[in-house]
Amino acid sequence: MAKPKIEPRLPKGMRDFLPQEMIKREYVFNIVREVFHLYGFEPLQTPVLELHETLMGKYGEDAEKLIFNAQHPGGKEELALRYDLTVPLARVVAQYQNEIPIPFKRYQLSPVWRAERPQRGRYREFYQCDADIVGVTGMGADAEILSLITTALTRLGFQQFSVKVNNRKLLTAIGEYAGAEGDQLAELYRSIDKFDKVGADGVREELVKRGVQADVVTRIMELVTARHPGLEQLNFLEEVMGNLPAAQAAIRELRELADHLNAANVPANFYEFDLTMVRGLGYYTGPIFETVITEPNLGSVTGGGRYDDLVGLFRGESLPTTGTSLGIERIIDLLDILKLYPPHIGGTVVQVMVTVFGDDTRAASTAFAADLRAAGVRTELYMLDKQIGKQMTYADKKRIPLVAVLGSQEIADGTVKLKRLADGEEVTVNRAEAPAKISELLS
DSSP: OOOOOOOOOOOTTOOOOOHHHHHHHHHHHHHHHHHHHHTTOEEOOOOSEEEHHHHTTSSOHHHHTTOOBOOOTTOOSOEEEOSOSHHHHHHHHHHTTTTSOSSEEEEEEEEEEOOOOOBTTBOSEEEEEEEEEESOOSTHHHHHHHHHHHHHHHHTTOOSEEEEEEEHHHHHHHHHHHTOOTHHHHHHHHHHTTHHHHHHHHHHHHHHHTTOOHHHHHHHHHHHTOOOOTHHHHHHHHHHHTTSHHHHHHHHHHHHHHHHHHHTTOOGGGEEEOTTOOOSOTTOOSEEEEEEETTTTOEEEEEEEEOSSSGGGSSSSOOOEEEEEEOHHHHHHHHHHTTOSOTTTTSOSOSEEEOOOSHHHHHHHHHHHHHHHHTTOOEEEOOSOOOHHHHHHHHHHTTOSEEEEOOHHHHHHTEEEEEETTTOOEEEEEGGGHHHHHHHHHO
């Protein structure tokens, strides 16, 4: 009895990436890696699975509901799929403290898993792209992260974006200034974090609904809605909250950060100080960052900040750490929306397809393909027994830019006919000259 056929389908929230999509993804990955290397960040890889105890208690209650548990029959260890790349970094730094030089600058580009409710733009498996600096207390490290972000985004083609900068200590100071404490302080942060979605009126209304007193709401809104350019924003905050220790520490850090950014020639129009930016994860301790595409308004593409206590959960003493996560999946989609991919990206990796007229010419075509590959030309040798017209159709469907026609006459003459499919241009050259001519036709 024949076995029933299995319906080919994916689990919800998971995706396949066919070759044309993978070429775009690899284009973005490669540019980002080049920028990481430019700044001296080293690659790190950690396992898909971590011990359950490694991940729990680090992200906050809401986030930890999304952690996938992963167990096998008879397994004695409680395991979970990694939720992000930050907690595994903290575990690595603690586990290999005698092998890792400090400061430690690392990046990781890997998939993570979250038990989200699948919907458009939200998946259960997706790639994260992190860069972190471990072991540096000064704001020079935070400035390096912001400089890295601006370099990566501009190299990808983005021009209109803003890195919003805040400080967790400032958020604490706002609560003190407004008279909010305890559970009310947590409610305050959750409401402010929705500013971009619901606006000032929406935040005010939510604070009232949460039971925050009217005079507290008024004082909070006066602070978070204030908009001043550059360092004037810090001057304003100093005037209003400068008597609070938490505010003093935060403003001092942000001024130092601005000095380092200026020294690194990071354009001032690429960053701003914004009190409405909160960042949800509970491990942040100092400056926090989030980048938004501003023209057109397409939302957030990076997020991160300083988290000086996280490594200490895995070792005797903690190490100051700061970093960012590039929303690589979002960036890949936005390059399509804004038409920022170069024209040759998204078709095929192949530059030339070599035709095969029949068994009598196959050896010559194979040898010619080998010569092209040796010269660094990305070459596909046609492998089916099809007429030349169907070979051309195949190359066109794959968007291969050039076809090398090698029939019996060309073989006898020591030549090859090169055809550019985009405009039909044909040229016949000696086979030895083919790599140079191919480069010319491709350009």
